[in-house]
Amino acid sequence: MIELLAAAAIALNQSTQPEPKLDWWRDARFGMFIHWGLYAVPAGSWEDKGTGHAEWIRTTAQIPLETYDNFVEKFNPVHFDADAWCEMASDAGMGYVVITSKHHDGFCLFDSKHTEFDIMSTPFKRDIMGELAEAAPKHDIRMSWYHSIMDWHHPDYLPRRGWEKDRSADGADMQSYRKYLHAQVTELLTNYGPVGIMWFDGEWESTWRGVYGKELYELCVTLQPEVIVNNRLGARGGMEGLTGMEGYAGGYGGDYMTPEQEIPDAVDKGLDWETCMTMNNRWGYNTLDKNFKSTTDLLQKLSDIVSKNGNFLLNIGPKPDGTFPEESVQRLAEIGDWMDVNGEAILGTIGSPFNSLPWGRATQKLGDGSSTLYLHVFDWPEDGKLH
Ligand code: FHN
Numbered sequence: 116m117i118e119l120l121a122a123a124a125i126a127l128n129q130s131t132q133p134e135p136k137l138d139w140w141r142d143a144r145f146g147m148f149i150h151w152g153l154y155a156v157p158a159g160s161w162e163d164k165g166t167g168h169a170e171w172i173r174t175t176a177q178i179p180l181e182t183y184d185n186f187v188e189k190f191n192p193v194h195f196d197a198d199a200w201c202e203m204a205s206d207a208g209m210g211y212v213v214i215t216s217k218h219h220d221g222f223c224l225f226d227s228k229h230t231e232f233d234i235m236s237t238p239f240k241r242d243i244m245g246e247l248a249e250a251a252p253k254h255d256i257r258m259s260w261y262h263s264i265m266d267w268h269h270p271d272y273l274p275r276r277g278w279e280k281d282r283s284a285d286g287a288d289m290q291s292y293r294k295y296l297h298a299q300v301t302e303l304l305t306n307y308g309p310v311g312i313m314w315f316d317g318e319w320e321s322t323w324r325g326v327y328g329k330e331l332y333e334l335c336v337t338l339q340p341e342v343i344v345n346n347r348l349g350a351r352g353g354m355e356g357l358t359g360m361e362g363y364a365g366g367y368g369g370d371y372m373t374p375e376q377e378i379p380d381a382v383d384k385g386l387d388w389e390t391c392m393t394m395n396n397r398w399g400y401n402t403l404d405k406n407f408k409s410t411t412d413l414l415q416k417l418s419d420i421v422s423k424n425g426n427f428l429l430n431i432g433p434k435p436d437g438t439f440p441e442e443s444v445q446r447l448a449e450i451g452d453w454m455d456v457n458g459e460a461i462l463g464t465i466g467s468p469f470n471s472l473p474w475g476r477a478t479q480k481l482g483d484g485s486s487t488l489y490l491h492v493f494d495w496p497e498d499g500k501l502h
Contacts, residue, residue: 136341137370137387139257140312142463143210144421148261148391148430149200150215150398151243153186153222155435159401169432170399173220173267177278180268183220184232191238195437197250203439205254207447208454208462212251213259213314213428216244216303218399221268225307229298232268248307257311260303264331264347265317269295273322289322297334304338315347315369325349328367344369345389355379356388371426378416382423384466389426392416394443400432407442410449415476417450417461418491422476424466460489474501 150170160166161176168175173183204212217223223233225244234243244260251258266272271292275284304310313335318328328348335344346358349367354375362368371387378390394413395404408416413429420427431443439447454461464478468488475493479486490501 134370134387137343140211140343140371140426141387141465143257144426144461144464145207145209145417146211146213146259146389146426146428147204147207147209148213148398148428149433150218150261150400150430151433152215152218152224152399153183153190153220154218155192155400155433156186156189158435159397159399159403166403167401169397169401169404170215170218170220172399174276174278177276180279180282187222187232187236188238190234190435192433192435192437193239195239195241195243195246197243197246198253200433200439201247201250201254201256203444203447205256206451208451208458209429210255210462211257211259211311212247213261213312214244214247216260216262217266217299218261219263219265219267219317221263221266221272223299225303227299227302229295229302230269244303244307257309258307259310259312259314259343261314261316262300262303263317264296264315264323265320266292266296271295274320293327293330297331300331300334301338304335304342310339310342312343312345314345318347318349318351323349325362325365325367328362328369329365332367332369343371346370346372378420379423379425381470382425384424386424388424389428390416390420391428391430393430393432394446395432398430398432400434400440405442407446410446410453413446414450414453415491415493418476418478418493421461421464421478422467422491460491464489472501 154170154172157172159168161168161172161178164176216225221232223230226235226242227233248258267276269292271288273284273287273289275282331348332344335342346369348369349362351358356373356375358368358372371389374388374390376392382388395407397404417427431439433439460478464480467477468479469477474496476491478489
């Protein structure tokens, strides 16, 4: 892995001059991921298909399209409060929020003129993205959109799911789908003010090409030159999230790399990257998934990531009523308590000057002719001396 990272750094050099548009993102170091949509209604369980599902439930429980569409009339998050969500993120020391405008199931949490499969067809009839975009700046949050390339609902998207034997692919046309995708990305980057990040995903299927990813990147930066775009436009390179060399040469490498559910061992200082991770085991809400990481574990992951010059995108899977799971709320508050005292050791810092430390991690801030070193001690040596 380290070799790959070094190689990526070499491949990137010519294209990763310090990109000023990433400065706010590098300083932020910490963000909130939100996976929310129709899948919160079944909340992980479906008939006799088990209880371990989440945002992939339409596929993992093989729910036919017409049946899944019934969740539209059941999605009514009456307790959704954009200000409360943004305030919890900000109080936890997070500088940005990335929310699923559309996940793989194709349902849009925003008012799109290009589909009826959106929030305006639910009893809720309020534009979630619009309310979050309005609330975010009031809480010093950069609002950002996760948008899936893969779409299990749109008639033109291919391939169909293998188990969808009775859902014909006749007439499906990926070029038409790409026009739909571009039209919605245009809505997301036109209707909601300045957007921090376009966080693409679902880029791995056979019908998608790096060249399409390059087109998508160009569309985003044409609409908002300062928008940051992640690397999930082409060859992400698996869960390590390290764009293959062809990605950068091909122009679809995006602005930063996206390891998922894992923290790289070591990353070349020249690379921008962000680990995205769940608090429990799943991205979308599952009533039975109580395997939440402890606050200490989450904070040590934050320190570890930032000590390696990365960002931490920590996920929340909201409930169908529009509230966060109690376990998530508790951890966000405890993280916030820690950040109130220690935030300067995270926010605006860069990676450690040391390769490794036996007792913890380090971060630093470089000033004019001086630097400040922050020692994050996980395990105090018995003699109390840090070597
Ligand atoms: O398939 C998705 C998954 O549901 C989730 O959204 C994660 C978060 O980054 N991304 C994909 C898996 O890599």
